[in-house]
Amino acid sequence: MQPENQSSGQERRSFIEEARRGQIVAATIETIAEIGYAKASFVQIARRAGISPGLISYHFAKREALMKQVMLTVHASMDQALSARGEGAESYRAALRAIIEGFVHYCAEHPAELIAISQIAAASRDAEAARAWADDQHESTLAELEDMFREGQEHGELRTFSPRVMAVSVLAAMEAAPAELTARPDTDVAAYARELADLFDLAVRRG
Amino acid sequence: MQPENQSSGQERRSFIEEARRGQIVAATIETIAEIGYAKASFVQIARRAGISPGLISYHFAKREALMKQVMLTVHASMDQALSARGEGAESYRAALRAIIEGFVHYCAEHPAELIAISQIAAASRDAEAARAWADDQHESTLAELEDMFREGQEHGELRTFSPRVMAVSVLAAMEAAPAELTARPDTDVAAYARELADLFDLAVRRG
Amino acid sequence: MQPENQSSGQERRSFIEEARRGQIVAATIETIAEIGYAKASFVQIARRAGISPGLISYHFAKREALMKQVMLTVHASMDQALSARGEGAESYRAALRAIIEGFVHYCAEHPAELIAISQIAAASRDAEAARAWADDQHESTLAELEDMFREGQEHGELRTFSPRVMAVSVLAAMEAAPAELTARPDTDVAAYARELADLFDLAVRRG
Amino acid sequence: MQPENQSSGQERRSFIEEARRGQIVAATIETIAEIGYAKASFVQIARRAGISPGLISYHFAKREALMKQVMLTVHASMDQALSARGEGAESYRAALRAIIEGFVHYCAEHPAELIAISQIAAASRDAEAARAWADDQHESTLAELEDMFREGQEHGELRTFSPRVMAVSVLAAMEAAPAELTARPDTDVAAYARELADLFDLAVRRG
DNA sequence: GATGAATGAGTATTCATTCAT
DNA sequence: GATGAATGAATACTCATTCAT
Numbered sequence: 001m002q003p004e005n006q007s008s009g010q011e012r013r014s015f016i017e018e019a020r021r022g023q024i025v026a027a028t029i030e031t032i033a034e035i036g037y038a039k040a041s042f043v044q045i046a047r048r049a050g051i052s053p054g055l056i057s058y059h060f061a062k063r064e065a066l067m068k069q070v071m072l073t074v075h076a077s078m079d080q081a082l083s084a085r086g087e088g089a090e091s092y093r094a095a096l097r098a099i100i101e102g103f104v105h106y107c108a109e110h111p112a113e114l115i116a117i118s119q120i121a122a123a124s125r126d127a128e129a130a131r132a133w134a135d136d137q138h139e140s141t142l143a144e145l146e147d148m149f150r151e152g153q154e155h156g157e158l159r160t161f162s163p164r165v166m167a168v169s170v171l172a173a174m175e176a177a178p179a180e181l182t183a184r185p186d187t188d189v190a191a192y193a194r195e196l197a198d199l200f201d202l203a204v205r206r207g
Numbered sequence: 208m209q210p211e212n213q214s215s216g217q218e219r220r221s222f223i224e225e226a227r228r229g230q231i232v233a234a235t236i237e238t239i240a241e242i243g244y245a246k247a248s249f250v251q252i253a254r255r256a257g258i259s260p261g262l263i264s265y266h267f268a269k270r271e272a273l274m275k276q277v278m279l280t281v282h283a284s285m286d287q288a289l290s291a292r293g294e295g296a297e298s299y300r301a302a303l304r305a306i307i308e309g310f311v312h313y314c315a316e317h318p319a320e321l322i323a324i325s326q327i328a329a330a331s332r333d334a335e336a337a338r339a340w341a342d343d344q345h346e347s348t349l350a351e352l353e354d355m356f357r358e359g360q361e362h363g364e365l366r367t368f369s370p371r372v373m374a375v376s377v378l379a380a381m382e383a384a385p386a387e388l389t390a391r392p393d394t395d396v397a398a399y400a401r402e403l404a405d406l407f408d409l410a411v412r413r414g
Numbered sequence: 415m416q417p418e419n420q421s422s423g424q425e426r427r428s429f430i431e432e433a434r435r436g437q438i439v440a441a442t443i444e445t446i447a448e449i450g451y452a453k454a455s456f457v458q459i460a461r462r463a464g465i466s467p468g469l470i471s472y473h474f475a476k477r478e479a480l481m482k483q484v485m486l487t488v489h490a491s492m493d494q495a496l497s498a499r500g501e502g503a504e505s506y507r508a509a510l511r512a513i514i515e516g517f518v519h520y521c522a523e524h525p526a527e528l529i530a531i532s533q534i535a536a537a538s539r540d541a542e543a544a545r546a547w548a549d550d551q552h553e554s555t556l557a558e559l560e561d562m563f564r565e566g567q568e569h570g571e572l573r574t575f576s577p578r579v580m581a582v583s584v585l586a587a588m589e590a591a592p593a594e595l596t597a598r599p600d601t602d603v604a605a606y607a608r609e610l611a612d613l614f615d616l617a618v619r620r621g
Numbered sequence: 622m623q624p625e626n627q628s629s630g631q632e633r634r635s636f637i638e639e640a641r642r643g644q645i646v647a648a649t650i651e652t653i654a655e656i657g658y659a660k661a662s663f664v665q666i667a668r669r670a671g672i673s674p675g676l677i678s679y680h681f682a683k684r685e686a687l688m689k690q691v692m693l694t695v696h697a698s699m700d701q702a703l704s705a706r707g708e709g710a711e712s713y714r715a716a717l718r719a720i721i722e723g724f725v726h727y728c729a730e731h732p733a734e735l736i737a738i739s740q741i742a743a744a745s746r747d748a749e750a751a752r753a754w755a756d757d758q759h760e761s762t763l764a765e766l767e768d769m770f771r772e773g774q775e776h777g778e779l780r781t782f783s784p785r786v787m788a789v790s791v792l793a794a795m796e797a798a799p800a801e802l803t804a805r806p807d808t809d810v811a812a813y814a815r816e817l818a819d820l821f822d823l824a825v826r827r828g
Numbered sequence: 829g830a831t832g833a834a835t836g837a838g839t840a841t842t843c844a845t846t847c848a849t
Numbered sequence: 850g851a852t853g854a855a856t857g858a859a860t861a862c863t864c865a866t867t868c869a870t
Contacts, residue, residue, distance in 0.1 A: 016854075038331030042840065052856050057841055059854095122329030124245030126840085165402040168387050169380035176379030180371075195372040199410045223829085248864060259831045264866055333865085430833075452745030456861065466835055471862050473833095536743030538659030540861085578801075579816040586797030587790035594789050609786040613824045637850085662843060673852045678845055747844085 021059050023049055025073050028066060033112035037119040037127075067120050068130040074113045075137060081106045092152030093205060097197040100174060104193035107178040114178035142167045149204065159206045170200055228266050230256055232280050235273060240319035244326040244334075274327050275337040281320045282344055288313045299359030300412060304404040306352075307381060311400035314385040321385040349374045356411065366413045377407055435473050437463055439487050442480060447526035451533040451541075481534050482544040488527045489551060495520045506566030507619060511611040513559075514588060518607035521592040528592035556581045563618065573620045584614055642680050644670055646694050649687060654733035658740040658748075684747040691741060692751045695734045696758060702727045713773030714826060718818040721795060725814035728799040735799040763788045770825065780827045791821055 013021070027049035031040045042053040042063070049056075060066040085102035089095035107114050120127050121134045145167035152158035173196060181187055220228070234256035238247045241255075249260040249270070256263075267273040292309035296302035314321050327334050328341045352374035359365035380403060388394055427435070441463035445454045448462075456477070460467040474480040499516035503509035521528050534541050535548045559581035566572035587610060595601055634642070648670035652661045655669075663674040663684070670677075681687040706723035710716035728735050741748050742755045766788035773779035794817060802808055 014853085020854080036331065041838085054841080054843090054857065055855060058843095058856095061841095063840065119329070119331070122326075123331050124243055124326065124329075125331060161405065162398070162402045164387075165399055166406065168383050169376075169403060169406060172379040172383035173376035176375050180375050191369070192372055195369040196376060198368065199373065199376060202410045203406045227829090249866085250864080253832095260865085261832060261867080262830060265830075270865060428832085434833080450745065455859085468836065468862080468864090469834060472835090472864095475862095477861065533743070533745070536740075537745050538657055538740065538743075539745060575819065576812070576816040579813055580820065582797050582801050583790075583794035583817060583820060586793040590789050590793030594785075605783070606786055609783040610790060612782065613787060613790055616824045617820045641850090663845085664843080667853095674844085675846080675853060676851060679851075684844060 017059065020051075020055070021069070022073075024051075024056055024059060024066065025070050028070050029074070029112050029116040032070075032116040032119050037123045037125075063126040064129045067123070067127045068133055071117055071120060071130045071134055074110075074117045075134075077110070077113065078103075078106055092148060092155070092157050093201055095148060096170070096200060096204065100170070100197045100200060101193040103174045104177050104181075104196060105189060108181055108189040111178060111182050115182065118175070118178070138171070142171060145170060152204070157206060158204045161204065166200075166204065173200070224266065227258075227262070228276065229280075231258075231263055231266060231273065232277050235277050236281070236319050236323040239277075239323040239326050244330045244332075270333040271336045274330070274334045275340055278324055278327060278337045278341055278344075281317075281324045282341075284317070284320065285310075285313055299355060299362070299364050300408055302355060303377070303407060303411065307377070307404045307407060308400040310381045311384050311388075311403060312396060315388055315396040318385065318389055322389065325382075325385065345378070349378060352377060359411070364413060365411045368411065373407075373411060380407070431473065434465075434469070435483070436487075438465075438470055438473060438480065439484050442484050443488070443526050443530040446484075446530040446533050451537045451539075477540040478543045481537070481541045482547055485531055485534060485544045485548055488524075488531045489548075491524070491527065492517075492520055506562060506569070506571050507615055509562060510584070510614060510618065514584070514611040514614060515607040517588045518591050518595075518610060519603060522595050522603040525592060525596050529596065532589070532592065552585070556585060559584060566618070571620060572618045575618065580614075580618065587614070638680065641672075641676070642690065643694075645672075645677055645680060645687065646691050649691050650695070650733050650737040653691075653737040653740050658744045658746075685750045688741050688744070688748045689751040689754055692738055692755050692758075695731075695738045696755075698731070698734065699724075699727055713769060713776070713778045714822055716769065717791070717821060717825065721791070721818045721821060722814040724795045725798050725802075725817060726810060729802055729810040732799065732803055736803065739796075739799065759792070763792060766791060773825070778827065779825045782825070787821075787825065794821070 024045065027045050028040065031045045031048050035044065042056050046053040046056055056066065060069065082099070082102045085098050089098050117134065120130050123131070142164075146163040149158060149161075149163035149166055153160060153163070177192065177196070181189065181192070231252065234252050235247065238252045238255050242251065249263050253260040253263055263273065267276065289306065289309045293302065293305050296305050324341070327337050330338070349371070353370040356365060356368075356370035356373055360367060360370070384399065384403070388396065388399070438459065441459050442454065445459045445462050449458065456467040456470050460470055463470075470480065474483065496513070496516045499512050503512050531548065534544050537545070556578075560577040563572060563575075563577035563580055567574060567577070591606065591610070595603065595606070645666065648666050649661065652666045652669050656665065663677050667674040667677055677687065681690065703720065703723045707716065707719050710719050738755070741751050744752070763785070767784040770779060770782075770784035770787055774781060774784070798813065798817070802810065802813070
């Protein structure tokens with residue numbers, strides 16, 4: 001049986017095991033970014049990690065579990081990066097700007113991670129658990145944005161518009177950034193971030 | 208042997224053959240929308256088309272070719288629908304509004320088609336040609352939007368902003384619509400379209 | 415998808431498909447009898463059937479399904495053989511004798527079948543469905559024997575004893591026959607059958 | 622390296638080593654009884670023994686060796702239990718009764734052991750040596766029973782019948798007991814034992 | 829044109845066994 | 850003596866594609 005199979009739950013993973021899992025997750029991100037989810041077989045991932053394919057199954061009970069771990073890991077890293085920036089915005093418009101610019105900068109700094117999670121989220125094989133989790137995450141992000149917009153409207157800072165449509169559109173526009181930045185590596189990231197923030201600032205501000 | 212294997216090029220396809228190809232493409236769209244790209248095997252598609260799996264290979268040399276044809280067909284249908292609406296806009300802002308609202312309404316009317324092409328575009332197996340073509344399409348759509356924005360700026364109708372960032376964001380926001388409309392079937396489509404058009408109208412207009 | 419996957423049920427199997435399934439079942443029986451359940455991999459079975467391993471999966475969705483089909487096939491053959499003999503016994507003792515002797519003769523004539531189902535019933539891998547079905551079959555056979563004994567007791571033909579213990583023991587003794595006949599091929603089958611019937615006749619008769 | 626790998630033979634095993642081997646054997650019996658032979662991997666056995674999987678290989682050169690040791694251990698325990706009861710029977714019929722009743726009672730008291738050896742005997746993987754040994758054991762048990770019956774016939778205590786068929790049937794009926802007792806835990810063990818002994822007493826006695 | 833049985837190359841997964849620690 | 854991470858060989862299963870009919 002694999003260490004993964006912790007039915008009862010809290011059994012601690014050894015340090016070395018955590019390290020291996022991290023290494024495998026990193027190799028998975030690298031592999032997906034390089035050759036795409038479709039071709040990211042255990043053989044390919046293991047080759048990049050310098051281990052045997054069987055070892056992946058040893059540490060992750062199912063392919064799905066690995067993919068979900070990639071999701072969790074990247075989202076955790078993103079949350080950490082964004083929460084640092086998001087703190088202490090003085091207005092709803094400033095908060096929106098901070099979110100948008102923070103996300104764009106994160107994308108620029110972690111292209112492989114973004115490519116990996118977007119491919120996993122869109123994947124058609126052995127990624128249902130990861131996709132379901134990402135969907136939940138997505139929905140709760142939308143809900144947070146909606147709430148923010150609604151409050152801003154109630155405070156009179158933002159114009160009247162559908163918070164849902166705005167939330168969906170902001171998130172879509174942000175999530176389009178990594179592909180654009182990857183496709184055009186020469187893009188001025190700061191300028192991109194500023195333009196995107198300006199765009200939505202004009203769209204939400206009152207008057 | 209197969210009609211597909213035409214190394215010499217443009218030999219016309221017979222009427223009956225076009226009909227079969229169309230039937231297979233339609234069944235493919237239906238199948239992907241119903242059970243997802245991952246499970247959309249030839250056997251499944253053939254069952255829905257009421258034909259045998261081998262016949263698909265007879266008409267499409269490779270799975271990729273079928274998927275690409277689905278892309279081509281859906282995009283053609285979309286272009287036709289959009290060009291009808293887009294004609295005769297009196298201003299750049301009106302043109303943008305027409306594009307956005309047209310696309311949203313198309314999404315609402317052809318959910319299966321949209322699901323199919325998004326799954327193919329994101330697919331991990333046998334869809335590289337289709338994806339490549341979609342990428343080209345995507346890029347040329349972006350270029351058209353950029354041009355439109357640039358002209359509008361030169362005519363003084365639109366404010367100064369990065370046409371590229373705006374194009375990417377508009378397209379991303381539009382492409383997010385189908386998922387949203389599918390996830391929330393009760394959404395008021397016309398309102399959604401109007402809100403989205405308002406959003407970008409505010410973002411591009413001068414003053 | 416395989417022909418096996420008939421979720422809706424009654425779709426007829428083609429003649430050629432039934433023939434293949436029969437051929438695969440026969441090869442499976444032969445393989446298990448020859449090298450044991452443990453080593454009866456699809457590769458081995460396919461080799462004996464003169465087909466490719468993938469074809470087995472094509473006709474049987476899961477290994478379990480194949481093993482269960484072997485069970486069903488052999489039991490059906492056995493039932494047919496036994497029902498022919500069992501008809502028209504004039505007394506409970508005669509009926510018991512007919513059952514016992516019929517079974518022993520069947521064993522002698524179909525050694526591979528008996529070995530196969532006993533190995534499948536005892537198998538530890540991918541045979542749970544087959545085992546479950548065999549267990550049901552076993553239990554209902556026991557119930558029939560019990561009923562027969564109980565009736566015989568009520569009619570005063572049989573002595574007083576536990577019908578359950580007798581049923582279990584009769585069945586066990588019968589099922590031990592194939593192994594014995596296989597281990598000692600020179601055994602006089604008719605004598606074996608007669609001895610076994612005598613044994614239980616003495617055990618059940620009144621006075 | 623490993624104590625097991627003693628090509629030269631009879632070197633004594635240390636006390637601590639015997640203790641470990643015993644612990645592993647006990648854990649193996651428990652594991653097989655609990656989750657079945659198929660799932661009784663070294664990891665599972667080691668978990669129940671509170672040791673690491675590698676240690677099992679350290680003490681048993683091959684999986685087969687472990688399974689054979691389980692067989693040896695259980696049979697030894699059974700022999701000990703039965704020989705205690707079997708001593709001092711005054712007649713062949715009494716001896717047969719003692720054997721049957723002793724075995725049934727042993728089954729009721731050691732269900733896990735019986736389940737384990739029956740699963741190993743029927744196992745499809747890595748149990749050939751154990752099975753071969755068990756087959757020998759089985760055969761010698763049959764031979765002993767045959768001898769006993771033959772002697773009883775010569776002494777005029779038992780009727781004329783095939784000692785071999787009787788031996789095979791007695792053994793089969795006894796070995797069917799554990800499954801029955803496990804399937805119906807409410808069974809009155811003493812009554813079962815008595816009924817079974819009665820059955821065969823009637824079958825063997827003269828007149 | 830059309831069938832669908834058959835192939836074969838691909839996949840993840842399992843687990844006894846090894847060995848550096 | 851003991852660990853448990855790692856290997857590697859084996860498995861069933863999937864399915865686009867082929868081809869005899």
